[in-house]
Amino acid sequence: MIDGRVGGPVSLRDVEALVATKLDAGPLGYFAGGAGDERTLADNEAAFARLQLLPRVLVDVSAVDTATTVLGTPISMPVIVAPVALQRMAHPDGEPGMARAAAAAGTLMCVSTLATATAREVAEAAPGAPRWFQLYVLRDRGVTHALVDEAVDCGYRALVVTVDAPRAGRRERDLRTGFAVPPGIDMPGVSAAAGHSVGLTPADFFSLVDASLSWKDLEALVEAVEIPVLVKGIHTAADARLAIAHGAAGIVVSNHGGRQLDGVPAGIDLLEDVVQEVAGDVEVLVDGGVRRGTDVLKALALGARAVLVGRPLLWGLAWDGEAGARWVLETLRAELELDLMLLGAATPAQVVRAHVR
Numbered sequence: 001m002i003d004g005r006v007g008g009p010v011s012l013r014d015v016e017a018l019v020a021t022k023l024d025a026g027p028l029g030y031f032a033g034g035a036g037d038e039r040t041l042a043d044n045e046a047a048f049a050r051l052q053l054l055p056r057v058l059v060d061v062s063a064v065d066t067a068t069t070v071l072g073t074p075i076s077m078p079v080i081v082a083p084v085a086l087q088r089m090a091h092p093d094g095e096p097g098m099a100r101a102a103a104a105a106g107t108l109m110c111v112s113t114l115a116t117a118t119a120r121e122v123a124e125a126a127p128g129a130p131r132w133f134q135l136y137v138l139r140d141r142g143v144t145h146a147l148v149d150e151a152v153d154c155g156y157r158a159l160v161v162t163v164d165a166p167r168a169g170r171r172e173r174d175l176r177t178g179f180a181v182p183p184g185i186d187m188p189g190v191s192a193a194a195g196h197s198v199g200l201t202p203a204d205f206f207s208l209v210d211a212s213l214s215w216k217d218l219e220a221l222v223e224a225v226e227i228p229v230l231v232k233g234i235h236t237a238a239d240a241r242l243a244i245a246h247g248a249a250g251i252v253v254s255n256h257g258g259r260q261l262d263g264v265p266a267g268i269d270l271l272e273d274v275v276q277e278v279a280g281d282v283e284v285l286v287d288g289g290v291r292r293g294t295d296v297l298k299a300l301a302l303g304a305r306a307v308l309v310g311r312p313l314l315w316g317l318a319w320d321g322e323a324g325a326r327w328v329l330e331t332l333r334a335e336l337e338l339d340l341m342l343l344g345a346a347t348p349a350q351v352v353r354a355h356v357r
Ligand SMILES: Cc1cc2nc3c(=O)[nH]c(=O)nc-3n(C[C@H](O)[C@H](O)[C@H](O)COP(=O)(O)O)c2cc1C
Pocket: 030, 031, 032, 044, 082, 083, 084, 085, 112, 113, 114, 134, 162, 232, 254, 255, 256, 257, 258, 259, 287, 288, 289, 290, 308, 309, 310, 311, 312
Protein backbone atom coordinates (compact mmCIF):
# COMPACT_ATOMS: atom_id res chain seq x y z
CA MET A 1 0.00 0.00 0.00
CA ILE A 2 2.49 2.59 1.16
CA ASP A 3 4.97 1.93 -1.58
CA GLY A 4 5.89 5.58 -2.10
CA ARG A 5 5.20 5.43 -5.84
CA VAL A 6 7.21 8.26 -7.38
CA GLY A 7 4.82 11.08 -8.04
CA GLY A 8 2.19 9.67 -5.65
CA PRO A 9 1.41 11.10 -2.23
CA VAL A 10 3.94 10.57 0.56
CA SER A 11 2.25 12.32 3.48
CA LEU A 12 -1.30 13.04 4.62
CA ARG A 13 -0.83 16.63 3.50
CA ASP A 14 -0.06 15.45 -0.04
CA VAL A 15 -3.44 13.70 -0.11
CA GLU A 16 -5.16 16.86 1.12
CA ALA A 17 -3.56 18.81 -1.73
CA LEU A 18 -4.64 16.15 -4.26
CA VAL A 19 -8.32 16.39 -3.37
CA ALA A 20 -8.49 20.20 -3.20
CA THR A 21 -9.15 20.26 -6.93
CA LYS A 22 -11.20 17.06 -7.03
CA LEU A 23 -14.19 17.97 -4.87
CA ASP A 24 -16.85 20.55 -5.69
CA ALA A 25 -16.68 23.82 -3.77
CA GLY A 26 -19.69 23.02 -1.55
CA PRO A 27 -18.54 19.61 -0.23
CA LEU A 28 -14.91 20.78 -0.07
CA GLY A 29 -15.87 23.78 2.06
CA TYR A 30 -18.09 21.63 4.28
CA PHE A 31 -15.31 19.08 4.88
CA ALA A 32 -12.42 21.53 5.25
CA GLY A 33 -14.07 24.45 7.00
CA GLY A 34 -14.36 25.61 10.57
CA ALA A 35 -16.48 28.13 12.44
CA GLY A 36 -16.16 31.91 12.44
CA ASP A 37 -12.66 33.15 11.66
CA GLU A 38 -11.37 29.56 11.83
CA ARG A 39 -8.96 30.51 14.62
CA THR A 40 -9.56 27.26 16.48
CA LEU A 41 -9.32 25.28 13.24
CA ALA A 42 -5.88 26.79 12.56
CA ASP A 43 -4.76 26.41 16.16
CA ASN A 44 -5.53 22.69 16.21
CA GLU A 45 -2.54 22.12 13.91
CA ALA A 46 -0.46 25.03 15.23
CA ALA A 47 -0.67 23.68 18.79
CA PHE A 48 0.98 20.42 17.72
CA ALA A 49 3.69 22.44 15.98
CA ARG A 50 4.41 24.36 19.23
CA LEU A 51 5.11 21.15 21.13
CA GLN A 52 8.54 19.57 20.87
CA LEU A 53 9.63 15.99 21.36
CA LEU A 54 12.53 14.98 23.58
CA PRO A 55 13.88 11.57 22.56
CA ARG A 56 15.74 9.24 24.91
CA VAL A 57 18.62 7.28 23.42
CA LEU A 58 20.13 3.84 23.88
CA VAL A 59 16.75 2.32 24.51
CA ASP A 60 16.22 -1.05 22.84
CA VAL A 61 13.84 -0.24 19.98
CA SER A 62 14.64 -3.28 17.84
CA ALA A 63 11.07 -4.55 18.25
CA VAL A 64 8.62 -1.66 18.15
CA ASP A 65 4.91 -2.38 18.43
CA THR A 66 2.32 0.35 17.81
CA ALA A 67 -0.61 -1.74 19.12
CA THR A 68 -2.68 -0.68 22.12
CA THR A 69 -6.23 -0.95 23.46
CA VAL A 70 -9.14 1.46 23.88
CA LEU A 71 -11.75 0.55 26.48
CA GLY A 72 -10.30 -2.94 26.38
CA THR A 73 -10.54 -3.35 22.60
CA PRO A 74 -7.21 -4.22 20.93
CA ILE A 75 -6.29 -1.93 18.03
CA SER A 76 -3.20 -1.83 15.81
CA MET A 77 -2.28 1.73 16.82
CA PRO A 78 -3.58 4.51 19.10
CA VAL A 79 -5.37 6.11 16.14
CA ILE A 80 -9.08 5.66 15.50
CA VAL A 81 -11.46 6.92 12.84
CA ALA A 82 -13.34 10.00 14.06
CA PRO A 83 -17.09 10.24 13.50
CA VAL A 84 -17.44 12.31 10.35
CA ALA A 85 -20.70 13.08 8.58
CA LEU A 86 -21.66 12.60 4.93
CA GLN A 87 -18.87 10.27 3.78
CA ARG A 88 -20.64 9.28 0.54
CA MET A 89 -20.28 12.92 -0.43
CA ALA A 90 -16.51 12.34 -0.46
CA HIS A 91 -16.72 9.05 -2.42
CA PRO A 92 -19.40 6.47 -3.25
CA ASP A 93 -17.55 3.96 -1.02
CA GLY A 94 -18.75 6.10 1.91
CA GLU A 95 -18.93 4.75 5.44
CA PRO A 96 -18.93 1.07 4.37
CA GLY A 97 -15.63 1.71 2.55
CA MET A 98 -14.25 3.57 5.55
CA ALA A 99 -15.24 0.63 7.77
CA ARG A 100 -13.37 -1.82 5.53
CA ALA A 101 -10.34 0.50 5.50
CA ALA A 102 -10.33 0.70 9.30
CA ALA A 103 -10.72 -3.07 9.59
CA ALA A 104 -7.86 -3.68 7.14
CA ALA A 105 -5.65 -1.29 9.10
CA GLY A 106 -6.62 -3.05 12.34
CA THR A 107 -8.29 -0.14 14.01
CA LEU A 108 -11.67 1.04 15.16
CA MET A 109 -14.17 3.29 13.41
CA CYS A 110 -16.63 5.58 15.11
CA VAL A 111 -19.72 5.93 12.90
CA SER A 112 -21.61 9.26 12.90
CA THR A 113 -25.32 9.85 13.48
CA LEU A 114 -24.99 11.91 10.29
CA ALA A 115 -23.61 8.96 8.30
CA THR A 116 -24.83 8.29 4.76
CA ALA A 117 -25.35 4.61 5.58
CA THR A 118 -27.21 2.91 8.40
CA ALA A 119 -25.30 1.55 11.38
CA ARG A 120 -26.27 -1.92 10.15
CA GLU A 121 -24.92 -1.40 6.63
CA VAL A 122 -21.60 -0.21 8.09
CA ALA A 123 -21.44 -3.20 10.42
CA GLU A 124 -22.16 -5.60 7.58
CA ALA A 125 -19.40 -4.03 5.46
CA ALA A 126 -16.71 -5.17 7.90
CA PRO A 127 -18.11 -7.92 10.10
CA GLY A 128 -16.12 -8.61 13.22
CA ALA A 129 -14.26 -5.29 13.22
CA PRO A 130 -14.68 -3.13 16.34
CA ARG A 131 -16.94 -0.08 16.03
CA TRP A 132 -18.37 2.71 18.11
CA PHE A 133 -21.49 4.74 17.35
CA GLN A 134 -21.46 8.53 17.69
CA LEU A 135 -24.78 9.79 18.97
CA TYR A 136 -26.43 13.16 18.64
CA VAL A 137 -29.36 13.10 21.01
CA LEU A 138 -32.20 14.34 18.82
CA ARG A 139 -35.34 16.10 19.97
CA ASP A 140 -37.15 13.14 18.47
CA ARG A 141 -36.39 10.63 21.20
CA GLY A 142 -38.10 7.85 19.23
CA VAL A 143 -35.55 8.22 16.43
CA THR A 144 -32.72 8.59 18.95
CA HIS A 145 -33.69 5.35 20.69
CA ALA A 146 -34.02 3.55 17.35
CA LEU A 147 -30.49 4.66 16.38
CA VAL A 148 -29.09 3.46 19.70
CA ASP A 149 -30.97 0.15 19.52
CA GLU A 150 -29.70 -0.52 16.00
CA ALA A 151 -26.09 0.19 17.03
CA VAL A 152 -26.32 -2.04 20.10
CA ASP A 153 -28.02 -4.75 18.06
CA CYS A 154 -25.28 -4.65 15.44
CA GLY A 155 -22.53 -5.11 18.01
CA TYR A 156 -21.20 -1.57 18.31
CA ARG A 157 -19.05 -1.57 21.43
CA ALA A 158 -19.59 1.95 22.74
CA LEU A 159 -21.66 5.08 22.28
CA VAL A 160 -19.84 8.37 21.81
CA VAL A 161 -22.23 11.17 22.75
CA THR A 162 -21.20 14.44 21.14
CA VAL A 163 -22.04 17.32 23.44
CA ASP A 164 -20.48 20.35 21.74
CA ALA A 165 -23.11 20.82 19.05
CA PRO A 166 -26.54 21.89 20.33
CA ARG A 167 -26.54 23.79 17.02
CA ALA A 168 -24.06 23.90 14.11
CA GLY A 169 -21.26 26.40 14.55
CA ARG A 170 -21.28 29.37 12.19
CA ARG A 171 -19.44 27.80 9.28
CA GLU A 172 -19.00 30.64 6.87
CA ARG A 173 -17.58 28.59 3.99
CA ASP A 174 -20.93 26.82 3.86
CA LEU A 175 -22.76 30.15 3.86
CA ARG A 176 -20.58 31.39 1.00
CA THR A 177 -21.06 28.30 -1.19
CA GLY A 178 -24.71 27.87 -0.19
CA PHE A 179 -23.89 24.32 0.89
CA ALA A 180 -26.80 21.92 1.30
CA VAL A 181 -26.96 18.12 1.17
CA PRO A 182 -26.73 17.35 -2.57
CA PRO A 183 -29.12 15.14 -4.54
CA GLY A 184 -28.43 11.43 -4.23
CA ILE A 185 -27.02 11.69 -0.70
CA ASP A 186 -29.11 10.43 2.20
CA MET A 187 -28.43 10.47 5.93
CA PRO A 188 -30.80 7.78 7.21
CA GLY A 189 -30.70 9.12 10.78
CA VAL A 190 -31.61 12.61 9.62
CA SER A 191 -34.25 11.38 7.21
CA ALA A 192 -35.87 9.38 9.99
CA ALA A 193 -36.30 12.58 11.99
CA ALA A 194 -36.84 15.16 9.23
CA GLY A 195 -38.42 13.08 6.45
CA HIS A 196 -35.56 13.74 4.02
CA SER A 197 -31.90 14.84 3.84
CA VAL A 198 -31.42 16.39 0.39
CA GLY A 199 -31.41 20.18 0.44
CA LEU A 200 -30.82 20.49 4.19
CA THR A 201 -28.11 22.86 5.37
CA PRO A 202 -25.92 22.06 8.39
CA ALA A 203 -28.02 24.55 10.37
CA ASP A 204 -31.11 22.57 9.36
CA PHE A 205 -29.84 19.15 10.35
CA PHE A 206 -28.32 20.35 13.61
CA SER A 207 -31.67 21.93 14.50
CA LEU A 208 -32.83 18.32 15.02
CA VAL A 209 -30.43 18.03 17.99
CA ASP A 210 -31.94 18.44 21.46
CA ALA A 211 -30.38 21.67 22.74
CA SER A 212 -31.93 21.08 26.17
CA LEU A 213 -29.67 18.09 26.84
CA SER A 214 -28.09 18.18 30.30
CA TRP A 215 -26.07 15.99 32.66
CA LYS A 216 -29.16 14.21 33.95
CA ASP A 217 -29.96 13.10 30.38
CA LEU A 218 -26.45 11.74 30.03
CA GLU A 219 -26.89 9.78 33.23
CA ALA A 220 -30.24 8.42 32.04
CA LEU A 221 -28.62 7.31 28.77
CA VAL A 222 -25.75 5.61 30.61
CA GLU A 223 -28.30 3.72 32.73
CA ALA A 224 -30.43 2.78 29.73
CA VAL A 225 -27.74 1.29 27.46
CA GLU A 226 -25.66 -1.78 28.13
CA ILE A 227 -22.56 -0.53 26.30
CA PRO A 228 -20.10 2.08 27.63
CA VAL A 229 -20.80 5.75 26.90
CA LEU A 230 -18.01 8.20 26.08
CA VAL A 231 -18.54 11.96 26.04
CA LYS A 232 -17.04 13.84 23.06
CA GLY A 233 -16.52 17.58 23.09
CA ILE A 234 -15.12 18.12 26.59
CA HIS A 235 -12.84 21.15 27.07
CA THR A 236 -12.43 21.58 30.82
CA ALA A 237 -11.33 19.52 33.80
CA ALA A 238 -14.58 20.50 35.55
CA ASP A 239 -16.72 18.99 32.78
CA ALA A 240 -14.52 15.89 32.65
CA ARG A 241 -15.20 15.38 36.36
CA LEU A 242 -18.95 15.87 35.81
CA ALA A 243 -18.92 13.42 32.91
CA ILE A 244 -17.38 10.75 35.13
CA ALA A 245 -19.77 11.57 37.96
CA HIS A 246 -22.66 10.97 35.53
CA GLY A 247 -21.33 7.64 34.37
CA ALA A 248 -19.13 8.33 31.34
CA ALA A 249 -16.68 5.52 30.57
CA GLY A 250 -14.37 7.76 28.58
CA ILE A 251 -13.72 11.36 27.59
CA VAL A 252 -12.89 12.78 24.18
CA VAL A 253 -11.22 16.18 24.48
CA SER A 254 -12.34 17.79 21.23
CA ASN A 255 -13.44 21.03 19.65
CA HIS A 256 -15.13 19.21 16.76
CA GLY A 257 -12.30 20.06 14.40
CA GLY A 258 -12.78 23.80 14.99
CA ARG A 259 -16.32 23.65 13.64
CA GLN A 260 -18.28 24.71 16.73
CA LEU A 261 -17.26 27.57 19.08
CA ASP A 262 -14.46 29.50 17.41
CA GLY A 263 -11.85 30.79 19.84
CA VAL A 264 -11.54 27.72 22.05
CA PRO A 265 -8.06 26.25 22.56
CA ALA A 266 -6.78 23.27 20.63
CA GLY A 267 -7.70 19.97 22.23
CA ILE A 268 -4.04 19.04 22.63
CA ASP A 269 -3.55 22.17 24.81
CA LEU A 270 -6.43 21.14 27.12
CA LEU A 271 -5.54 17.47 27.31
CA GLU A 272 -3.15 17.51 30.22
CA ASP A 273 -5.54 19.35 32.56
CA VAL A 274 -8.26 16.84 31.80
CA VAL A 275 -5.93 13.87 32.21
CA GLN A 276 -4.78 15.15 35.60
CA GLU A 277 -8.33 15.71 36.79
CA VAL A 278 -9.45 12.27 35.63
CA ALA A 279 -6.42 10.70 37.30
CA GLY A 280 -6.75 7.36 35.57
CA ASP A 281 -10.46 6.85 36.37
CA VAL A 282 -11.36 6.61 32.67
CA GLU A 283 -9.50 6.72 29.38
CA VAL A 284 -9.03 10.12 27.76
CA LEU A 285 -8.87 10.56 23.99
CA VAL A 286 -8.14 13.72 22.02
CA ASP A 287 -8.69 14.95 18.49
CA GLY A 288 -8.18 17.94 16.21
CA GLY A 289 -5.24 18.56 13.91
CA VAL A 290 -3.54 15.16 14.07
CA ARG A 291 -1.67 14.87 10.78
CA ARG A 292 1.55 13.02 11.67
CA GLY A 293 2.88 10.12 13.68
CA THR A 294 4.72 12.72 15.73
CA ASP A 295 1.39 14.35 16.63
CA VAL A 296 0.24 11.00 17.98
CA LEU A 297 3.41 10.80 20.11
CA LYS A 298 2.69 14.25 21.57
CA ALA A 299 -0.84 13.25 22.49
CA LEU A 300 0.37 10.02 24.10
CA ALA A 301 3.02 11.93 26.08
CA LEU A 302 0.35 14.28 27.44
CA GLY A 303 -1.76 11.36 28.60
CA ALA A 304 -4.11 10.44 25.76
CA ARG A 305 -4.98 6.78 25.34
CA ALA A 306 -5.50 7.35 21.61
CA VAL A 307 -6.31 10.05 19.08
CA LEU A 308 -9.16 10.41 16.61
CA VAL A 309 -8.48 11.51 13.05
CA GLY A 310 -11.15 13.24 10.97
CA ARG A 311 -10.34 15.22 7.84
CA PRO A 312 -7.27 13.27 6.62
CA LEU A 313 -9.48 10.19 6.30
CA LEU A 314 -12.02 12.16 4.29
CA TRP A 315 -9.20 13.27 2.00
CA GLY A 316 -8.11 9.64 1.64
CA LEU A 317 -11.67 8.58 0.85
CA ALA A 318 -12.16 11.42 -1.66
CA TRP A 319 -8.85 10.55 -3.33
CA ASP A 320 -9.26 6.80 -3.80
CA GLY A 321 -12.26 5.51 -1.83
CA GLU A 322 -11.66 2.67 0.60
CA ALA A 323 -8.07 2.21 -0.64
CA GLY A 324 -7.30 5.89 -0.07
CA ALA A 325 -8.65 5.85 3.49
CA ARG A 326 -6.61 2.72 4.14
CA TRP A 327 -3.51 4.41 2.72
CA VAL A 328 -3.97 7.28 5.18
CA LEU A 329 -4.30 4.91 8.15
CA GLU A 330 -1.36 2.76 7.11
CA THR A 331 0.81 5.79 6.43
CA LEU A 332 0.04 7.11 9.91
CA ARG A 333 0.85 3.71 11.40
CA ALA A 334 4.14 3.49 9.51
CA GLU A 335 5.07 7.01 10.60
CA LEU A 336 4.18 6.20 14.20
CA GLU A 337 6.29 3.04 14.18
CA LEU A 338 9.35 4.92 12.96
CA ASP A 339 8.66 7.87 15.27
CA LEU A 340 8.43 5.57 18.31
CA MET A 341 11.85 4.16 17.42
CA LEU A 342 13.37 7.59 16.99
CA LEU A 343 11.80 8.76 20.28
CA GLY A 344 13.24 5.80 22.15
CA ALA A 345 9.98 4.05 23.02
CA ALA A 346 9.13 0.51 21.96
CA THR A 347 5.37 0.80 22.60
CA PRO A 348 2.75 3.52 23.07
CA ALA A 349 2.80 2.74 26.81
CA GLN A 350 6.48 3.69 26.96
CA VAL A 351 5.76 7.25 25.80
CA VAL A 352 5.81 9.43 28.93
CA ARG A 353 5.37 13.08 29.92
CA ALA A 354 9.12 13.73 29.76
CA HIS A 355 9.11 12.99 26.02
CA VAL A 356 7.41 16.31 25.23
CA ARG A 357 7.90 19.97 26.12
C1 LIG B 1 -16.65 17.16 7.72
C2 LIG B 1 -16.70 16.83 9.18
C3 LIG B 1 -17.84 16.25 9.70
C4 LIG B 1 -17.90 15.92 11.05
N1 LIG B 1 -19.01 15.28 11.53
C5 LIG B 1 -19.06 14.94 12.83
C6 LIG B 1 -20.18 14.23 13.34
O1 LIG B 1 -21.11 13.90 12.63
N2 LIG B 1 -20.19 13.93 14.66
C7 LIG B 1 -19.16 14.28 15.50
O2 LIG B 1 -19.20 13.98 16.69
N3 LIG B 1 -18.07 14.93 15.03
C8 LIG B 1 -18.00 15.27 13.73
N4 LIG B 1 -16.89 15.90 13.25
C9 LIG B 1 -15.75 16.15 14.16
C10 LIG B 1 -14.78 14.97 14.14
O3 LIG B 1 -15.32 13.86 14.79
C11 LIG B 1 -13.47 15.31 14.85
O4 LIG B 1 -13.74 15.82 16.13
C12 LIG B 1 -12.60 16.31 14.07
O5 LIG B 1 -12.74 16.12 12.69
C13 LIG B 1 -11.14 16.16 14.45
O6 LIG B 1 -10.35 17.10 13.82
P1 LIG B 1 -9.50 16.80 12.47
O7 LIG B 1 -10.49 16.85 11.34
O8 LIG B 1 -8.54 17.94 12.45
O9 LIG B 1 -8.84 15.45 12.61
C14 LIG B 1 -16.81 16.22 11.90
C15 LIG B 1 -15.67 16.80 11.36
C16 LIG B 1 -15.59 17.10 10.02
C17 LIG B 1 -14.33 17.70 9.47
